[in-house]
Amino acid sequence: MTKKFASSGMRILTLKLLLVCCFSSSTFASESMLDQGLRDCASGNYNQALSLLQTSYAKAEKNGDKVKAASALAQSYMQMHQAAKAETYLSFAFDKADDKLDKAGYAIDFGNWQQQQGHAEQAAYYYDAALKLAGDNASIAISAGLNRHKLTAKKMPPAEQVKNLQALWQRLLQLKDAPQAARYSLNLGVQARSLGKAGLALAFQAFEHARVLSLAPGQARLQLEALDQLAQMYEDAGRFDDVLSLTDQALLAAQGVEAHDLLINIEWRHARILRAQANNVGAIAAYQRALEHIETIRVDIPVEYQDGRSSFRETLEPVYLGLADLLLQTSVQLEGVQKNAQLRRARDVLELLKQTELQDYLGDRCAVETARANRKSTQLASDTAILYPIILPDRLELLLETSSGMYRQSLPMSATKLRADVIDFGNTLKDNLSFQSQAKRLYQALLTPVDAELTQQGIHTLVIVPDGVLRLLPFAALHDGQRFAIEKYAIAVVPALSLTNTNARAHHDAAFKTLLAGMSEPGTVVDKLPNAMVEQLLNANQQASSMNGRQVARAVLTRSLRNIPKTADSSMSGKLSELSISKPEQHQQLQQMLALAGVNEEIHTLEKLTSSQTLLNAGFTVAAFSQKVKTGDYQIVHIASHGVFGGTADTTFVMAHDDVITMDNLQLFLRAGSMKSQELELLTLSACETAEGDDRAPLGLSGAALKARAKSALGSLWPVSDDAATLLMGQFYRNLAEPATSKAQALQKAQLTLMKNSNFNHPFYWAPFIMVGSWL
Structure with a gap:
């Protein structure tokens, strides 16, 4: 299923946002700053908009200017999924607005916020307030109606939902303002499509209507959204040639327009269709363009967390993995230098993915960018290898990098089964239970395919860049039937090689x-x-x-x-x-x-x-x-x-x-x-x-x-146990003081010391310790 970012086709539309985007310049001192902030908000550059709008809000002398800045701030915070910060500005805009139509728009904004928070009664109150304030204004009636429908749709059977949307559709067709009508058509189309077969005809009508209305000059972003939605309907129906035709129209319309957020989805779908048609060269190019759009606006793409999982997994990760997957699969057709270069390219895509994951975890782009900029790297030692396990839905890819080049192994394996095996193995070790069969099974999946290459090249240090659930896996405890992995290799873990300073230590840690x-x-x-x-x-x-x-x-x-x-407090302080x-x-x-x-x-x-x-x-x-x-x-x-x-x-x-x-x-x-x-x-x-x-x-x-x-x-x-931790830490620092002993080797020796101790030989005691970052 294709996911969407913040765009009018997927979010609840509000009249207020339309008024903000279209408002003309005012005469107060910060008018250019306010105007630029409003433009940034309208185009999806929310982080950039926030700084300008906050300053404009603070400096505004006229009530109307302050209200407009407050409303745009609220919209920016809501689109960035920082709803708690939006409430104050929503309340201010609604309470202080002088014009009735403006106040009606702000009422819809506040209703949308209440709906997002799960406050159905309060949301309905504000939608009703908007209708009373607006009188016979058709635009506000449709906006409130669309949002009210979304609020109550779950309580209605599909047939009744379609009937309700059809009534709104008839009113929408009478709107004179083409941009507003196009936006409302997109909103209505998305709600109709969510009903499945019952709403498909109406959805198509709405999206096509939006496309026609958006052909007017200056409406390129609306046109892109309409083409995107139509293309998605055609992809769902398997009409790939129609998808490609609409994509060509979208790419033409996007020329000279700031629309990275919309082009991510368009190029991603483009890549999927080309790949389905066996046009791998074109698909790789489309995937690459999608990634470039992501990287351009990465800081402005909001990320939410639910049940320990990031919305990044649903929206962005598949783009990175799609390109890496295709690069790996097509590398089979290449030889020598060309194959090595393509595998390195796949590795570089994975590095971008790892960096983005860490940015999302930290909520801090600057820390990651600083680490990448300050990275000092040296030539990979001949006895060291980097292993990238890549979890795909139907298989496990192993990408191995040594001083001699890049190597790839692929194994058919269910991602769901692998996740279950890893979690079960961890739980078994934590409970100090018998683990041998699980340790062998995971070794066979993750290390056996590369063992021969590691042995042939004399690898003694194995650096792992784990993917997903493999971050929870104590690789040291994997077993080949004769020895644990830690008996064969000094093991380190890095979140991303591009964020790791691999410059050797200047002297021994005892000093x-x-x-x-x-x-x-x-x-x-x-x-x-x-x-x-x-x-x-x-x-x-x-x-x-x-x-x-x-x-x-x-x-x-x-x-x-x-x-x-x-x-909210934790995110601020x-x-x-x-x-x-x-x-x-x-x-x-x-x-x-x-x-x-x-x-x-x-x-x-x-x-x-x-x-x-x-x-x-x-x-x-x-x-x-x-x-x-x-x-x-x-x-x-x-x-x-x-x-x-x-x-x-x-x-x-x-x-x-x-x-x-x-x-x-x-x-x-x-x-x-x-x-x-x-x-x-x-x-x-x-x-x-x-x-x-x-x-x-x-x-x-x-x-x-x-x-x-x-x-x-x-x-x-x-x-x-305290005793095991104390013993391991003491031994680790002793080892670290030895000449020519790396951190990974010092940890390996300390773990082997515990393993030889009859009181601590179960992996529960020594396997969980991991060296993260530089292994040198």
Whole structure:
């Protein structure tokens, strides 16, 4: 199914937006700024519009100008899916508008906002208010009618819905204003098409009417939307030649028009049709153009999250994967240099995809762009390989890069089955159960196809760029029937090679100054935890009574993370919603449950192995940590405390003794220090936890490293026993001090040490630890 971005064909149309887009210049001092902001809003450049409109709103002296700026701000926020920020401006525009028709338009805006929030009665109230204010104005009647129909459609059978839309259609045909009529026709057509076969005839009429009306000069964007909707109907009907004809018309109409948001879908469909007709060269070119449009406006494309999944997965990822898929499949027809170049091109597309995923997770384009710009790369060592597993619906692609070139293997495999196998394997390891058959099955899928090439080239370090659910997979625990993968390879994970600084370390880490921060006894931080987490912890108190702190995290935090809401405040300030613990006994229970008894030993062990300063328990406050790292004196920062990685950066934080350190604050502290010294070599989070089953959550460790400008990060996919973590961390830092030992090799040796210990030989204890970023 083809997805759409914010455009009048897919969103609820409002008269207000039409008035904003068409309003003529005013005479107040900021008129050019306001006009430009309105134009940016109308063309979909919402981030650019916001800055101009906010300034215009603040400086406007005339009530009418302030109202227009407020309305456009609200529209921009709504299209960027920041509905909470829109409410104040919607209310202001509705309350302060002088003209009745304008006020009616603002009433429809407010009704649409209420409908988005699920407030049906309030939405109906504002639609009715619009009708009363507008009198016999046909345009407002149709706008309110379309939105009211959407509000109540689910309660009506399809036949009644069609009848209602037909009545609106007859009124719409009488409208004199062609652009307004075209927009309303698009809206009506989308609602009719959603009814399936019963509404197809009406949908086609509406889209064709919009196309004819939009042929007038200056209506190119409307024409593109109409052609896009018609082309989609023809694609659904399998009329591919008609789709290509409409696409040619759309591309001609788009010349000289700022319409990247619309052309993404048009070129993506173009690629699909050409591929279906076996025109692979044309399909690749169309996919490439779609990607170029995405990259041009990436910052303005809103992303929503639901059940741990990003709307990016539904709207943009298929474009990237479609191009990569086609490049990989057609590489079979090539040989030598040409084949290698095409596989590298597929790799580059995947890199763009990984960068975009991380941008969405962090909600921060700048951090990713900075990392890409500052990346320092060296020639891939002869004993190192990069593995890109690519999950497609019907198969698994393995793209291997070594110093000798690129290699590809393809295996028929259901993406659904692979996801289930990975999650089951992780759960088996976390529960300390028998795992051998699962470990072999996943090894055969992911590593057996490239094993011969790795052996032939003498590969000792395997760097994996995981895709989707594979981020949750402890590759170290995969088993070939004789040995674990970690026994064969030092393994590292990178979110994207293009964001990884692979410049070698200047000297051994024993010489690096290290900041050790640990929390074995939580303080007032328990009063600052998200409500959902606190509820889960307290509800699980009886079950967790015999567990240590890391086991409590495994048993409880994984479940609570799914319910942590992303609040409007968190998106603005980085602060998490708080719950004030009123009963002293509850406060004490939380402190006991989140205690990490092994942290004291871990910190004291590392003090002997590193040149370090220590912040422990009451000394590990947010202020003290900030003061230390801002000096820029440290090349390694080791935090032994609960680190919680959720599905977005807003649900990701580290616990200090007195408060949480959000990812944004961690960035501020560590980057302030990095401005005064060299880049941070290593950020270690030795008691971190990822949200169970959410394959975006491991991006938290990558994101923490990226925001802190750390070359590498060491963390774990799930909490293990204090004794195991303390032993592994001590051994890791000992190994790291050895000459010519890379970070990945130091971790490999530490994991093998645990494996040889009869108390910790199950993968539960050593497999979750991962090195993210530079493996050198």
